[in-house]
Amino acid sequence: xxxxxxxxxxxxxxxxxxxxxxxxxxxxxxxxxxxxxxxxxxxxxxxxxxxxxxxxxxxxxxxxxxxxxxxxxxxxxxxxxxxxxxxxxxxxxxxxxxxxxxxxxxxxxxxxxxxxxxxxxxxxxxxxxxxxxxxxxxxxxxxxxxx
Ligand SMILES: [Zn+2]
Numbered sequence: 454x455x456x457x458x459x460x461x462x463x464x465x466x467x468x469x470x471x472x473x474x475x476x477x478x479x480x481x482x483x484x485x486x487x488x489x490x491x492x493x494x495x496x497x498x499x500x501x502x503x504x505x506x507x508x509x510x511x512x513x514x515x516x517x518x519x520x521x522x523x524x525x526x527x528x529x530x531x532x533x534x535x536x537x538x539x540x541x542x543x544x545x546x547x548x549x550x551x552x553x554x555x556x557x558x559x560x561x562x563x564x565x566x567x568x569x570x571x572x573x574x575x576x577x578x579x580x581x582x583x584x585x586x587x588x589x590x591x592x593x594x595x596x597x598x599x600x
Pocket of ligand 1: 465468487488
């Protein structure tokens with residue numbers, strides 16, 4: 454949960470909000486569309502291994518953080534923005550990781566539901582695929598980097 458008090462909520466006055474379900478219906482959150490910040494969220498009570506967005510953010514490895522950083526700070530596109538999708542190779546290059554480590558790290562982020570990769574013109578090479586952050590990914594990004 455990102456907002457705890459008067460000043461935390463005051464920062465979102467006049468912003469627009471959306472209520473979003475994350476993961477396999479395991480978490481529901483009210484998120485600010487303007488700041489991509491989670492205002493309040495709850496785990497499904499019967500979901501034993503539920504991890505909140507906060508927990509997912511805390512569990513990121515340094516390599517995973519490097520990839521997320523690279524998805525925004527590369528020369529082509531900014532994955533944090535809507536409808537802006539960098540190439541995988543650009544994200545890996547900007548992350549500073551080797552291509553092999555970068556690809557492995559990206560697949561771990563895909564498994565966590567943070568990143569979605571889509572084929573670009575069916576070229577079949579991982580480097581030519583398109584990198585996108587899921588809604589969960591954007592929420593996690595804002596917790597890790599924008600606070
Ligand atoms: Zn806001």
